[in-house]
Amino acid sequence: MQQISKSIKEGALAFLNAEYRLLLVFVLIASIALFFVSQAVETTSWFIIPAFIVGAFFSGLAGNIGMRVATDANARTAEAAKTSLPQALKVSFSGGTVMGLGVAGLAVLGLSLIFLFLMGQFLVEGSGKFYEEMTIVLEALAGFSLGAESIALFARVGGGIYTKAADVGADLVGKVEAGIPEDDPRNPATIADNVGDNVGDVAGMGADLFGSYVATVLAAMVLGNYVIRDMSTLTQFTDNFNNMGPILLPLVIAGVGVLASIIGTFFVRIGSNEAKEATVQRALDIANWSSIILTGIVTWFLIQWMLPNTINMDFFGEGLKEVPSRHVFYACLIGLAVGALISMVTAYYTSLGKKPVLDIVKNSSTGAATNIIAGLAVGMKSTFWSVLLFAAAIYGSYALAGFYGVALAASAMMATTAMQLAIDAFGPIADNAGGVAEMSELDEKVRERTDILDSVGNTTAAVGKGFAIASAALTALALFAAYVTFTGIEGINIYKADVLAMLFVGGMIPVVFSALAMKSVGKAAMEMVKEVRRQFKEIPGIMEGTGTPEYAKCVDISTKAALREMILPGLITIVTPILVGWIFGAEPLGGYMAGVCVSGVMWAIFQNNAGGAWDNAKKSFEAGVEIDGKMQYKGSEAHKAAVTGDTVGDPFKDTSGPSMNILIKLTCLVGLVIAPVLGHQDDKGTSDNDFNEKNQIEVTIDESNHRAALQDVN
Numbered sequence: 001m002q003q004i005s006k007s008i009k010e011g012a013l014a015f016l017n018a019e020y021r022l023l024l025v026f027v028l029i030a031s032i033a034l035f036f037v038s039q040a041v042e043t044t045s046w047f048i049i050p051a052f053i054v055g056a057f058f059s060g061l062a063g064n065i066g067m068r069v070a071t072d073a074n075a076r077t078a079e080a081a082k083t084s085l086p087q088a089l090k091v092s093f094s095g096g097t098v099m100g101l102g103v104a105g106l107a108v109l110g111l112s113l114i115f116l117f118l119m120g121q122f123l124v125e126g127s128g129k130f131y132e133e134m135t136i137v138l139e140a141l142a143g144f145s146l147g148a149e150s151i152a153l154f155a156r157v158g159g160g161i162y163t164k165a166a167d168v169g170a171d172l173v174g175k176v177e178a179g180i181p182e183d184d185p186r187n188p189a190t191i192a193d194n195v196g197d198n199v200g201d202v203a204g205m206g207a208d209l210f211g212s213y214v215a216t217v218l219a220a221m222v223l224g225n226y227v228i229r230d231m232s233t234l235t236q237f238t239d240n241f242n243n244m245g246p247i248l249l250p251l252v253i254a255g256v257g258v259l260a261s262i263i264g265t266f267f268v269r270i271g272s273n274e275a276k277e278a279t280v281q282r283a284l285d286i287a288n289w290s291s292i293i294l295t296g297i298v299t300w301f302l303i304q305w306m307l308p309n310t311i312n313m314d315f316f317g318e319g320l321k322e323v324p325s326r327h328v329f330y331a332c333l334i335g336l337a338v339g340a341l342i343s344m345v346t347a348y349y350t351s352l353g354k355k356p357v358l359d360i361v362k363n364s365s366t367g368a369a370t371n372i373i374a375g376l377a378v379g380m381k382s383t384f385w386s387v388l389l390f391a392a393a394i395y396g397s398y399a400l401a402g403f404y405g406v407a408l409a410a411s412a413m414m415a416t417t418a419m420q421l422a423i424d425a426f427g428p429i430a431d432n433a434g435g436v437a438e439m440s441e442l443d444e445k446v447r448e449r450t451d452i453l454d455s456v457g458n459t460t461a462a463v464g465k466g467f468a469i470a471s472a473a474l475t476a477l478a479l480f481a482a483y484v485t486f487t488g489i490e491g492i493n494i495y496k497a498d499v500l501a502m503l504f505v506g507g508m509i510p511v512v513f514s515a516l517a518m519k520s521v522g523k524a525a526m527e528m529v530k531e532v533r534r535q536f537k538e539i540p541g542i543m544e545g546t547g548t549p550e551y552a553k554c555v556d557i558s559t560k561a562a563l564r565e566m567i568l569p570g571l572i573t574i575v576t577p578i579l580v581g582w583i584f585g586a587e588p589l590g591g592y593m594a595g596v597c598v599s600g601v602m603w604a605i606f607q608n609n610a611g612g613a614w615d616n617a618k619k620s621f622e623a624g625v626e627i628d629g630k631m632q633y634k635g636s637e638a639h640k641a642a643v644t645g646d647t648v649g650d651p652f653k654d655t656s657g658p659s660m661n662i663l664i665k666l667t668c669l670v671g672l673v674i675a676p677v678l679g680h681q682d683d684k685g686t687s688d689n690d691f692n693e694k695n696q697i698e699v700t701i702d703e704s705n706h707r708a709a710l711q712d713v714n
Contacts, residue, residue: 001440004191005075008432011195011555012067015562016203019158020060022563023151026570027056030150034143040677045136047121048143048673051114055147055214058110059207063155065106066099066206067198070425074194074432078442081433081449084273088449089280092429093422097265100421103206104258107148107213107417111251114144115221131229134247138222139486142672145211145218149666152204152211153573156662157517158566159204160655162558163196164521167654169528169554171647178536178543179635183435186542188535188549189528192558194435199562200654201428201461208662209421212471213254215665216414219478220250220407222672226485227404230314245306246404250411252306253332256298257291257415264291264419277352280456284423289340291419296336299412303329313402323401328408331397335409338393339416339470342386346466349382350612351459352620356382360617360645361638365627368644371617375645379610379652386466386605390473397474403481410474413467424464427457455619462612465658469604472661476597479668483593486675487586492594498584499591506595506667509576510603513663516569517656524561531557573663577670586678589671596667604660611653618646 031049038046073095081088118137123130170189174180183190224246241248267287270279307325314320349356356378363374397409430453437446484491494500531553541547581589621639624631632638 001075001078001436001442004436004439005071007191007551008074008194008198008436009068009071011191012071012198012203014555015162015195015199015559016064016067018559018563019154023056023060023154026150026154027053027147030574034673037674037677044676045122045140047118047140051118051140051143052147054110054114055144056151057147058106059148059151059155059210062103062106062210063151063203063207065102066421066425067203069095069099069102070198070202070429070432073429074436077429077433077453078436078440078446078450081437081446082442085275085280085449085452086270086273088430088433088453089268089270089283092433092453093265093268093284093426095429096422096425097418099202099206099425100418100423101258101262103210103421104213104254104261104418107210107217108251108254108258110144111141111214111217111254115141115251130243131225134225134228138218138225139673139676141218141221142669145214146666146669146673148207148214149211149662149669150570150574152207153659153662153666154566154570155207156200156204156659157569157655158562159196159200160517160651160658161520161524161565162562163193163200164651164655165524165528165561166192166196166554166558167650168521168525168647169532171643171650172525173529173532173536175643177533180543181438183438185439185441186545186549188532188542188551189554190435190439191551192528192554194432195555196558197428197431197435202425204658205424205464206421208468208658209417211662212468212475212665213414213417215479215669216407216410216471216475217250217254219475219482220404220411221247222482223404223407223478224249227311227313230312230320231308241306245308246311249302249306250408252302253295253299253408253411253415256302257295258418260291260294260298261416261418261422263294264288264416265422275452277452277455280452281351281459284456284460288343288416288419288423291416292336292340295412295415296333299332299415300329303332311401313404321402323405327400328405331400331405331409332412334393334397334400335412335474336415338389338409339413339467342389342466342470343463345382345385345389346463346609346612347459349378349609350462350616352455352616357613357616357620360613361620361625361642362627364617364638364641364645365632366641367637368641371614371641371645372648375610375614375617375649378613379606382609383602383605386470387601390470390601393470393474394477403478406474406481407478410471410478413474414471420464420467423460427454427461430454430457451622455616458612458615458619462608462653465608465612465653466605468658468661469601469608472604472664473597473601476593476664476668479665479672480590480593480597483590483668483671483675486672487590487678489586489590492587492590494591496587498588502580502584502588502592503595505580506592506597507599509572509596509667510600510660510663513569513572513659514603514607514656516565516572517659518651520561520565520569521651521655524558524565527557527561528554569659573666574670577667578674581671581674581678586675589678593668593671597664600660600664604657604664607652607657607660611649611651611657614642614645614649615653618642
């Protein structure tokens, strides 16, 4: 068992090391590009470069910590499952907790240290230019977030391609063609499959939520600076934090969320060794709700302490309004509530025993085609309530406290990231533990216990992805507002042809991105299938258990494919907004960002929920399910159809779907970083127009004597 766990860890580390070597080149190139950005505009400091490098390093470190914790926990979970289900849950969730707290702690620590350092460099006491100096600080801090999200994108896409190439190859040849169980040691791709669970679902998710956490807090801090500016124009603004309360509040809420998550972890416990999936899920839900409620309570006191009773805010197109501080709290409550509700909606569409999953199970009886049709329908339908909740959150939080309210709603939602990540990461740990148990040929009871945890983990993984999408949607809107202010434009006018054109281009990008990710998985999976078939054919005694498969060759195929195929989607994400901004200007880039955001959210929800529903539809057959009065089990024709559907859904939920939220945020962050340059160009471009406006000539027609009169308007 220890040897198998060691092989999984070595394979995962080998992939991460190769990935980080490749990303080091990207970081160097991006740093050079950021140097030119910093030289183009006086208000952008060259400190954006070290901030970017530190952000990239912390993001990679977050993924690496998570992966190491998870690979160490899998064998211990399998060992604990020999004793009892409660003990196995305790060990696997403890591993997830260490990862969640590590990632959230790194995010808060990194942001705080960089922010304090930059304040020391640029804030001059008594200068009377607090807003301008803080803008420079926050522009440089945006580099930290850009670095984090850039690495997260490559980690998510690369890890997703790796894990699904191995998973699809293992399933198609092992389960469908050879008829052997999942994680069977006779399958040459089984080690690569288990490695993939770690590099995709653990390291990728860790880097993903680290980036989300940082981007959310950054957006709220940027908009907090605008609140201070608006306050200063009307009143003598004072608070308990040297007039920095609106900027510091999101950072403090993030810290409180970490503490609330620590307290919430104590509620994860089950008493019975005979507990089923529903009991385990209930224990996780209690812990999650405990951390959410505790965060909400403490946030009320934080807002009363850190903000004045009344705040003046500039609502776009509506001018300055007075906002009571309690409205800011209500906006935070909206973020917490919507995050929880979206998790519930996601759980409904992807959980065992729920109607959407049972519909897919029922449609499996007539073949793979009807299974796939039903899964696609479930994914599409699942967008309805999620999008309505997004819309309600955006409208409600904006009505209460402007874009600052939207940003704080996202910050409150992301405050419990440590708990969300702990719940999310325990699934891959349990899945790996089941693989270790199967390959070590442990008692059947051990596998049953790990399967219960794995089944719950499938749902929590889908819920975690839904949570990440929700935060991405709100964060993107806050970053969008910051972008508009950074560029100095008055808004995004959709009636302009170039803006409308770029809106459609932006809407197309998530579709093309998904296509590239799916194609990459398909290409790598084909290589994997050929290799597994070759080994079954050429290595004697594999099926009898006397021959040893060449596991390393399958690991090598997934590693090379992931590193090769992740480059193009990543470059499209980063380079396209730069080109749009450079060629068309600030306002069309705003249209492009809006298109990416709306389209990306739809595709993310659809793909994540369809994939999760297909997965649990397949798992329904493992315990046996009744279809038209007959019990269907593993190995039946309906089960084979469900396996095909799950294989289609794998890249949906683990490669292209989860990448959408990073695509959305990274697009907005790239726009935010280059915004001062675009605003500077637009100012230069409009100087001639300003001259013409000051010297307008009005032509009037005197119809009575058919004379044209020229009149100088000025």
